[in-house]
Amino acid sequence: MANIEQRGENSYRFTVYLPKDAKGRYPKERMTYTVEGKYTPKQLQEHLDHEYLKFKAEVLSGNYVRPEAMTFSTFIKEWDKKYASKLAKTTHGNHVRKLDLHILPEIGHMEMSQINEFILMKLLDGLQRKDGQDGELSFHSKRDVYRTLKSIFKYAVKWKVLSQNPMDGVEKPKAKDTEEEYQDLQVYDEDEIAQLMEIIQNELPHWRAMFTLALAAGMRRGELLGLQWNDIDFDNNQITIHTTIVLTKGGPHIKRTKTRSSKRTVTLPLSMMEELRTYQKHHKNTREDSGERWIETEYDWVFCQFNGEHMYPSSPSNRWAKMLQKHNFRYIRLHDLRHTSASLLIAQGIHAKIISERLGHSDISVTMNTYGHAFKSADRAAAEKMESIFLKK
DSSP states (O other): OOSEEEOSSSEEEEEEEOOOOTTSOOOEEEEEEEOOSOOOHHHHHHHHHHHHHHHHHHHHHTOOOOGGGOBHHHHHHHHHHHTGGGSOHHHHHHHHHHIIIIIHHHHTTSBGGGOOHHHHHHHHHTOBOOSSOOSBOOHHHHHHHHHHHHHHHHHHHHTTSOSSOGGGGOOOOOOSSHHHHHTTOOOOOHHHHHHHHHHHTTSOHHHHHHHHHHHHHTOOHHHHHTOBGGGEETTTTEEEEOEEEEEETTEEEEEEOSSTTTSEEEEOOHHHHHHHHHHHHHHHHHHHHHGGGOOOOSOOBSSBOTTSOBOOTTHHHHHHHHHHHHTTOOOOOTTHHHHHHHHHHHHTTOOHHHHHHHHTOSSHHHHHHHSHHHHHHHHHHHHHHHHHHHHTO
């Protein structure tokens, strides 16, 4: 009997026969294998022979686990090795965090064949915060867990571990109300920004410049850390954003911005450019004073440590939180300065397309979906302004 049988256009069945058992029978193990990619007939045969021998070695060594008996934890190791680990480090890290915190503790022990729609819906409905605070996970974070599960079970079906995808019957988490949908987007109003600017003036030059730039340009933390001096065009009052420094499971990682639209040029207010000029002078003096301690030679970071190397990704957020606590000022995340920047532009009637380009969104729909609440408020303000014009008649 053939050990490799074709079952469909790209589907093959491998069969491995084991030694005779106590009842005089020859047990066998079978696996369905799907060929991906294009091969010549000779290449295809060599590929199938190679994969069959791998399967046979697993069976004969006792390490083979039938798909129907595979636990979720075991499958995750395969999913990570064959797919997730090849994603961008930040994307991979996000998947790993969701698995470690919210998914594996709940269903890691279960066999893949036992996991159904009801179990997955219960998992999503019961998600709780794991940051030391009580309460449900925000709907934004629930959606992140949902996306991780979607990816996992998509590949479980693709690799023939499951015949049906249990996530097909699970709806994407929705906000309970409009306020919940936008509660993660905390922003400062104009009065708070005026107070914040006074507080920032008391900070060291690099923190003062960084926090002000975060607001003026709507930059992400990683983009601020990835900014170099040659990215600043002092003649045209612009900065070019193309590099980001992010924290992954393996430590800080320098990379190009994620999408083509993330690489962008942003025009800054004159006051911001003056702030950067002042900080540049301070930066040069610091570098000269550091002498041999300055060891960075490849990059010319705008915001860096005493030796010229980039800051650790969590440092700005830590300093931001300490500054607000010291002055007893309402806390929002450093990332929320980006949302505050967008909200200010919306309130000023700036077109969504311009805001989308400044923020580096992949599409204007991302801007509209993220800041829909602010656009609605601006629309009401526009109506009230129009009403005041009509009342003058």
